Amino acid sequence: MPHFVIAYAKEKRIPPYLEALAACGVPAEDVFLATPARTAGVDLAEVVGHADGLMLTGGSDLQPCLYREARLPGVELDMPVAERDQMEWDLLDLARAARVPVFGICRGFQMVNVFLGGRLYQDLELQRGQTGHDCFSDHGFALDHFAHAVAATEATHPFAESFRRVGPLRVNSRHHQGIRELAPGLVACAQAPDGVLEAAATTDDGWWVRAVQWHPENLIALPEQRALFADFVAAAEAHRREREGAARPVEVSG
Template sequence: MAKRPVIGIVMQSQSAIPGERPAAWLMSQRYIEVLESFGAVPWLIPLLTNDSDTLREIFERLDGLFLAGGADIEPSRYGEATRPVCGGTDANRDAVEISLIRQALESRTPIFGICRGLQILNVACGGSLYQDIATQVPAAIKHDFTAAQQHLDRTAQVHDVTVKAGSRLADLLGSAVLPVNSIHHQAVKDLGKDLIATAFSPDGVIEGVEGTTGGYVLAVQWHPEELVETTPAMRRLFSDFVTAAAEHRGD
């Protein structure tokens, strides 16, 4: 019997509150549950920034790397000063994810990223980001549809994306244009090395990227994990990634 593929998910920092709770690492249950439902074994990766040997041993046990949503990325990672519009960041998460992404690219371990995951993939490949779409992209549509502001839940499909014909993303989604949810205020500015943009929002913001060197590298700017119950196309994003991880394992 073939073993299920092991998918790594890097956690995020939670600061201590003196007298209430210690510092912690955490990650949304939703990503873990969805990956498990598609046959993966999710493996939460701690932010051991001073222990590269342990991180390397963890990576060697992975069949795929999943890049989840979360905090903004430190602008210093792409050579910029931090603007006031940049949100909270997690330097340790940035460091661990960039290290693992580069190992995955080198070994052709499959990568799938969501929201921040697309952004950190781009930065790891030498690209840059808009620290805030609303203030840096002329004529931008709204992208940061948070529940607290718009009284919407995370499944609300609020704008369309156009997908590049002939791309892996187009094959999986089965449509040239489809509606997506949108819960972000940062986005790709300059595309990183060995990446190609394969989906766009109506204002030209990049909504999907893929690798160009032969390995499995795919990332989207929206949150398909919130849409798997209602949209078959979103389920295919996860099933394709888990299948690629299983094939990389070689069972």
């Protein structure tokens, strides 16, 4: 069974991610839970070296300095946490070097994009006049509230093809920021009706990365949402086999 790292911030938010992996056959004991406090003094290189999948979850806004900006006047940022930003940056750096598969969710999508050189809208409503994406629970919305649809882009990438096969998906939505400039090396795979980018993947066949802007962990009862985690687990399993094969000594006959 492959081993996973989940980066997150709040304990109360972790169960749905664990349940989503469990639905795909991954027991909780095969998951390392990474927060700044938990990883203080921990060798992240060793953690990632034993991992076969890295999941970046939802949470607070990224620091604008990570994508070469200052906070815009009038923008209310949701409590950026520099320590979490740095931890996830380091995890991504190590994952890229080791070719560990990555699945980014909501903030995780934004972190992947920024790490690879992309930029964000600090506030979709302020900068684009778009609403309907910020259906937060403290606004009275259920975690599985269907906010809008997403549909495949015209990309030929397998991730885009997967959305095309199932048709438009109804998704939940809990973000006020979004992708402004997609990073080099990523391809847009799905978008909302208003054009907000909702899913992307790496173009590098050697590094499996998928990311979505919604929260499929709260929609795990739906087969098309559960499939996102199943594909991640399958990529991790392939990485595990490759990693263990590389570590196996070569037998020399004679």
